[in-house]
Amino acid sequence: MLRPGEDLLHVEDRLWLLTAPTGQGIYDFAFDRFFACRHPYQLPESLEVIARAGAWNDYAERYRELEGQGVRLVHSPEQHLLATELPHWYPRLTDLTPRSVWFDERPDAETVERQLGWPVFMKGERQTSRHKKSLSIIEGPEQFRQAMEVYAKDPILHWQRVVCRELRPLRRVEEGAPDRIPSSFEFRTFWWRGELVGWGPYWWQGSPYTMTEAEQREALGLGREVARRLAVPFLVVDLAQEVSGRWIVIECNDGQESGYAGVSPFALWRNILEMERARAVPRSY
Known part of the structure; x- marks a missing residue:
């Protein structure tokens, strides 16, 4: 077994x-x-x-x-796909996340330009390849063609469908390494049976950052709405703030597979255990 x-x-x-x-x-x-x-x-x-x-x-x-x-x-296999792969969760969140298209076969530059224009944010249907900027933030057709050559051989990307997304102007935290996606004001949130059990900075290894109380209310309110719409038991929602102040969904994941980022694993599991204890206590009427 x-x-x-x-x-x-x-x-x-x-x-x-x-x-x-x-x-x-x-x-x-x-x-x-x-x-x-x-x-x-x-x-x-x-x-x-x-x-x-x-x-x-x-x-x-x-x-x-x-x-x-x-x-x-x-998670059943269907719930796993709903939580993990953009083509499954995106249709339920189109008003909360950047406009996106995906392709069963690697597309040509003309198709991407016709559907989204330039620049675009590109990734596999589940993840990027180690947050490489050169494979993610695509400014035009020549860079796109070069990226597609790498996608065909990359051990993380070659088996994933290609996803292209509208590149939104995110609030920056720091630029980071030369070929790494710039760190945005982004947070990882964990949801157990629709309830928040942990949150923390996504870019946890760089310059420290956190949310104000007002930002928490808005961002975590958005996460709660995502958890409601997807309705899977153990969900991760990554949220980021645009320069305008608007909060958007960056991606969703199965909590079984997700790294903790800046979330305290002890606090996360303690919260889940407390919820399970509460569920087990019989109610008196």
Whole structure:
């Protein structure tokens, strides 16, 4: 049932997790150092688990494998796609995020120019390639053609559909390295069953930045609306502020696969556990 390196944990007798180390500090978290964790010898006949084992390229297959053993991942394959891939979540959020188009085959420059004009922000349907500016912020047709040559060979991008987005003027935090997307006033938010359980700066390694109370109300209100519209159990929403002050959705992700960025993992899981305890308490009438 479990693949090499994977482990099943029952955390605080409230939450089942399927974990595996990835070697990425932004993602891994030692649950048993901060919470009471058990490794039961005998499992219930069926249980729902959150996976924190990195990104699976075969999520639907893994879901079916585990389901056959009575272990049900918190997201069905359909929910996973809705949370993760822009062509699935974008139609529900068109008024909250930059205009976007995507292509089953790598497009030519003329097609992109006709649909969006220049410049554009380009990415795979799930992610960029290590935030490289030269592969993301495309100023014109010649740069686009060069980027497409790299996309065909890039280990992160070659298997993803190409997404082109309207390039919006975002509030800058810092420029960063020469070939890295400039850091914007962007925040990662985690939502568990529609409720906020953690937020923090997306560009957590650079110059520190945070939101005022008024900005929190507006940005997190937008995140809550996204969580309502997508209605999946464990959602990540990345939000950024334009220079005009308007907040927009940058992207969505499955919380099972997402790195913490500037979010405290301890606080995040403590909040989820508290919600699960509250759900388990019988109501008196």
